[in-house]
Amino acid sequence: MSERSRTFAIVGAGLAGAKAAEELREAGFEGRLVLIGEEAERPYERPPLSKDYLRGELEREKIFVHGESFYEDHEIELMLGRAAVGIDVAAQELELAGGERLAFDRLLLATGAEPRRLRIAGAELDRVHYLRSVESSEAIRARLEGGGKAVVVGAGWIGSEIAASARRLGVEVTMIEPAAVPLEHVLGAEVGAVYRDLQLEHGVEMLLGTGIEAFEGSGAVERARTTDGRTVDCDFAIVGIGARPRTELAEAAGLTVDDGVLVDAELQTAHPAIFAAGDIARQQHPTLGPLRVEHWANALTQGPAAARAMLGAGKAYDRVPYFFSDQYDVGMEYAGLARQWDRVVFRGDPSTREFIAFWLHEGRLLAGMNVNVWDVNEQLQELAGLRAPVDVAALEDPEVPLADLARIQA
Numbered sequence: 001m002s003e004r005s006r007t008f009a010i011v012g013a014g015l016a017g018a019k020a021a022e023e024l025r026e027a028g029f030e031g032r033l034v035l036i037g038e039e040a041e042r043p044y045e046r047p048p049l050s051k052d053y054l055r056g057e058l059e060r061e062k063i064f065v066h067g068e069s070f071y072e073d074h075e076i077e078l079m080l081g082r083a084a085v086g087i088d089v090a091a092q093e094l095e096l097a098g099g100e101r102l103a104f105d106r107l108l109l110a111t112g113a114e115p116r117r118l119r120i121a122g123a124e125l126d127r128v129h130y131l132r133s134v135e136s137s138e139a140i141r142a143r144l145e146g147g148g149k150a151v152v153v154g155a156g157w158i159g160s161e162i163a164a165s166a167r168r169l170g171v172e173v174t175m176i177e178p179a180a181v182p183l184e185h186v187l188g189a190e191v192g193a194v195y196r197d198l199q200l201e202h203g204v205e206m207l208l209g210t211g212i213e214a215f216e217g218s219g220a221v222e223r224a225r226t227t228d229g230r231t232v233d234c235d236f237a238i239v240g241i242g243a244r245p246r247t248e249l250a251e252a253a254g255l256t257v258d259d260g261v262l263v264d265a266e267l268q269t270a271h272p273a274i275f276a277a278g279d280i281a282r283q284q285h286p287t288l289g290p291l292r293v294e295h296w297a298n299a300l301t302q303g304p305a306a307a308r309a310m311l312g313a314g315k316a317y318d319r320v321p322y323f324f325s326d327q328y329d330v331g332m333e334y335a336g337l338a339r340q341w342d343r344v345v346f347r348g349d350p351s352t353r354e355f356i357a358f359w360l361h362e363g364r365l366l367a368g369m370n371v372n373v374w375d376v377n378e379q380l381q382e383l384a385g386l387r388a389p390v391d392v393a394a395l396e397d398p399e400v401p402l403a404d405l406a407r408i409q410a
């Protein structure tokens with residue numbers, strides 16, 4: 001079949017989907033290319049939605065992945081406001097909302113993730129917000145601009161960034177988090193304490209070691225009740241308790257789903273014509289094993305990697321996980337993957353909020369994070385990718401260049 005007569009479809013017009021479409025054209029794919037997104041907006045980036053865009057400091061045009069004419073210029077059929085509602089795997093056809101069917105030769109699933117929702121009394125009250133889309137960011141911004149008092153449920157990355165943005169806009173904030181410190185399960189107690197102190201210093205009230213029991217109010221939320229019996233008055237609430245991959249479509253089609261759509265190292269599902277990338281994909285990573293990464297950099301590079309695989313030029317996607325976060329004047333980048341560790345080593349004093357932390361297990365370096373220290377993350381990625389034994393004294397010594405450490409380890 002000539003390539004021109006082939007149709008490649010991408011479901012999910014987010015970062016992974018948009019970058020995959022771009023790569024398909026870059027790599028010379030000349031067939032029909034359809035990018036389907038249920039949101040009304042063309043593909044955009046989400047990190048600003050809890051940071052500068054939320055605070056009204058970044059113009060709307062800056063959040064989009066591509067300029068407005070990009071899709072037309074590259075003959076990418078961008079179907080917005082359209083959800084894919086079914087996949088007929090045997091016939092290789094997508095069903096779109098409204099009943100239209102679209103035959104595909106290759107399909108990329110890039111449906112992303114959605115916020116986990118609270119199932120507690122009062123969860124459906126007005127003024128209880130979740131953050132994922134640009135629309136939800138704008139709704140929260142409108143609340144923040146109205147001032148008053150916010151309850152933020154969850155001190156993970158999203159909750160922490162929202163709290164920081166809210167404080168910068170002068171809103172009073174109480175955070176409710178069952179762990180002992182923010183971000184405890186990703187960073188551990190010592191580094192989590194740095195983020196707790198940062199919030200406290202900016203006037204956030206931290207209710208740690210307690211959960212949310214209920215929201216109360218007549219029509220709209222007026223107060224939150226915690227599992228340890230406290231009540232907190234508020235004008236609105238924002239819930240950031242994690243995300244879940246949007247796997248319904250894949251599951252209904254009979255693809256294997258287990259905390260994400262299972263794909264091999266090259267991002268192909270068990271069906272040879274169907275691929276997955278971004279937040280939705282649980283990939284067989286060549287060195288880290290089954291892995292699903294809910295971060296911007298992963299969507300940015302995994303989308304194009306899946307596109308190359310769709311063209312039959314796939315390679316094992318072996319990038320080391322990377323993410324970043326900004327809260328107040330503290331920026332960080334994290335490289336690697338530490339699910340379990342027995343030691344955290346610091347280069348620099350964490351209380352100064354200018355340091356590098358390393359996560360080790362049985363003497364091997366699994367991950368590194370630079371906090372307000374810049375231009376070192378590529379070296380951290382290299383080091384963390386090796387998962388090799390390290391000399392702790394050298395890690396701690398700011399005089400030893402990280403690049404040398406990577407060379408020693410290699």
Ligand SMILES: Cc1cc2nc3c(=O)[nH]c(=O)nc-3n(C[C@H](O)[C@H](O)[C@H](O)COP(=O)(O)OP(=O)(O)OC[C@H]3O[C@@H](n4cnc5c(N)ncnc54)[C@H](O)[C@@H]3O)c2cc1C
Nearest residue numbers: 012014015016038046047083084112278279294295296299
């Ligand atoms: C507020 C916020 C802040 C973040 N900040 C950071 C950060 O600082 N650093 C970092 O590394 N990461 C951050 N992330 C994570 C990062 O944005 C995600 O990892 C990234 O957006 C994943 O891209 P994706 O393309 O896989 O999914 P998404 O961006 O979720 O895009 C998927 C798209 O598919 C659409 N879709 C779903 N189902 C269908 C269907 N059936 N039919 C049609 N369309 C469908 C969805 O509506 C969505 O538009 C943040 C995320 C959020 C929400």
